[in-house]
Amino acid sequence: MSGFILNGKTYTHVDLADILVGDQIRVERWLAKADISEARTWEDVIAIAKEINRLPNFAAQKAHPEFRFSITMTVWLARRAAGDDVTLDEALQYRFDDVTWLNDEGVEDDDDDEDDAEGKGSDL
Structure with a gap:
């Protein structure tokens, strides 16, 4: 299970293509301004x-x-999928170093040279 830990909570990676229509509309309206x-x-x-x-x-x-x-966007979508009621503006309120990335086995991913931050071998 690839994903990440943020503020002590573990989140599972969600493919960007799996966004709910309502969330997609929210993102597009937010991006416009x-x-x-x-x-x-x-x-x-x-x-x-x-x-x-x-x-x-x-x-x-x-x-x-x-x-x-x-x-x-990856962090926000995973948080929304986990049931967090987080706005896009609120999703920006973290430091990159506060995120612990997990590999496919759910173990902390220390090998930044080979893996991308959105999931090993992931297209999205």
Whole structure:
């Protein structure tokens, strides 16, 4: 079970394609006014995540200008899927170092050179 730990709670990775329609509408309305990313649609969010995941290593992924945005969308969606009542603005209120990434076995993922932050071998 890949995922992450944030604020002492474990979250399971959720593919970006599995977003609920209501959440997708919320994201797209938020993106239209948030000026936080080049993305304007959920399809843009997915395309950015795929672009980042195709990069050769974690260092290259972290250097991508949309990396933190993409991670935040992943964190937000997993939190929503877990039942957290968290807004997109609230989802931005964390430090990247506060997230502990878990590999497919649910173990802390220390090998940043081989794995991406959204799940080992994941397209989304």
